[in-house]
Amino acid sequence: GDSVTQMEGPVTLSEEAFLTINCTYTATGYPSLFWYVQYPGEGLQLLLKATKADDKGSNKGFEATYRKETTSFHLEKGSVQVSDSAVYFCALSENYGQNFVFGPGTRLSVLP
Amino acid sequence: EAGVTQFPSHSVIEKGQTVTLRCDPISGHDNLYWYRRVMGKEIKFLLHFVKESKQDESGMPNNRFLAERTGGTYSTLKVQPAELEDSGVYFCASSLRDPTYNEQFFGPGTRLTVL
Numbered sequence: 001g002d003s004v005t006q007m008e009g010p011v012t013l014s015e016e017a018f019l020t021i022n023c024t025y026t027a028t029g030y031p032s033l034f035w036y037v038q039y040p041g042e043g044l045q046l047l048l049k050a051t052k053a054d055d056k057g058s059n060k061g062f063e064a065t066y067r068k069e070t071t072s073f074h075l076e077k078g079s080v081q082v083s084d085s086a087v088y089f090c091a092l093s094e095n096y097g098q099n100f101v102f103g104p105g106t107r108l109s110v111l112p
Numbered sequence: 113e114a115g116v117t118q119f120p121s122h123s124v125i126e127k128g129q130t131v132t133l134r135c136d137p138i139s140g141h142d143n144l145y146w147y148r149r150v151m152g153k154e155i156k157f158l159l160h161f162v163k164e165s166k167q168d169e170s171g172m173p174n175n176r177f178l179a180e181r182t183g184g185t186y187s188t189l190k191v192q193p194a195e196l197e198d199s200g201v202y203f204c205a206s207s208l209r210d211p212t213y214n215e216q217f218f219g220p221g222t223r224l225t226v227l
Contacts, residue, residue, distance in 0.1 A: 004154070036218070043116070044155075044203065044218035089155065099145060099157035099168065100205075100216060 002027045006090045006103035013080055013110050021075040021106045023064075023090035031092040033057075033066050033073040034100070038087045047075075047088070080110045114138070116219035118204050124225045130192040133222045137186070137206030143167075144187050145207075145216060146179060150200035158202075161187060162209070194226045 006023040013019060025033065035047040035057070048057030053068035062077045073090060090103040117136045125131050137144045146158040158177070159169040163184035172179070176195070181187040191198055201223050205216040 034215075041220075043220035044205075046215055046217075049215070091155075099160055099171070100147075100155075101157070102147075102155040104154040105149075105152070 002031070002092060002094065002101045004090050004092055004101055004103035006088075007106055008104050010107040010109060013108070015082055015110055015112050016079045017110075019075070019077040019080045019084075019108070021088055021090075021108070023073045023075065023103060025071050025073065025090075025092050025101075027071075027092055027094060029094050030068075031094045033064070034091040034093070035062070035064055035073070035075050036089040036091060036102075038089070038105075040086070044089065080108070082110045082112050084108060085110045116204055116206050116217050118202075118219040118222050120222060121220065122223045122225075124227065125194055126227050127196055128193045130190065131194055131224060133189045133191075133202050133224070135187045135189070135204030135219060137204070138217055140208070141206035141217070142184070142209040143207040143216075144181060145205040146187070146189055147203040147205065148200050149203070149221075150197070155203065158189075191224075194224075196226050199224055199226045 003026045032051045034049045036044045037047045048059040050057040050066035056065045064075045087105045087107045089105045091100045119134045144161040147155045149155045157171040160167045161181045178190045201221040203221045204219045207216045
C-alpha cells in the first residue's frame with residue numbers, strides 16, 4: 001500500500017537558519033502531495049501542495065517540489081522564525097475523495 | 113466561516129468505559145473523514161463519509177469503534193469499550209464534493225487518554 005516516510009526529528013534550529021525536512025513516498029499511482037503543519041494547541045493546517053510531477057508548492061516562505069524520479073517532496077525554508085515551531089506532516093492522496101496517507105510528523109523547534 | 117470543530121478537546125476515561133467524540137464539519141462539506149494519531153506515530157485513516165453514507169471504513173481497527181453521521185451533518189465516533197491502545201489524538205477532516213478541490217480541512221483533534 002501507499003506510504004510516506006519523513007525524518008522524524010525533533011529538529012532544533014536557530015532563528016534564520018535554513019530548513020530541510022525530507023519526505024519520500026511510495027504510491028501505486030500518481031498522487032497529489034501535501035505538507036500539513038500543526039502549531040501548538042491547534043489543528044492541522046494545509047501548508048502547501050503539489051498535484052503533479054515538477055510542480056512546486058509554496059506558502060509562507062516554505063517550498064517543496066514534487067520529484068517523481070526520486071519519489072520525494074522535501075520541505076525547505078531559507079530562513080526559519082521562532083513562529084515556525086510546529087509539527088510538520090508530509091502526506092499524499094491518490095485520488096480526490098480518497099483518504100490521505102501521512103508520514104509520522106517532524107517536530108521543529110526554532111530557538112531565538 | 114467556521115472551521116471543522118471537534119468536541120471534546122480532551123477526554124480521560126478508564127479502560128472499559130465508553131467515549132463518544134463529535135465532529136462538526138465545515139458547512140456544505142459532503143466528505144467527512146476520521147483519522148487518529150497514536151503514540152506520536154503517523155496519522156492513520158479510520159473512515160470516510162459522503163453525506164450520511166460510509167464510503168470507506170477500511171481503517172476502522174475493530175468493532176469497538178462505531179461511527180455515525182445521521183443527516184449528513186455532524187459525525188460521532190464511539191469507542192465501546194475503550195482499551196489502553198485506543199489512546200491518541202482523533203482528528204476529523206472535511207472537504208467539498210467538487211473534485212477540483214482535493215484539500216481536506218482538519219479540526220483541532222480530540223486527545224483521548226484511556227487509563
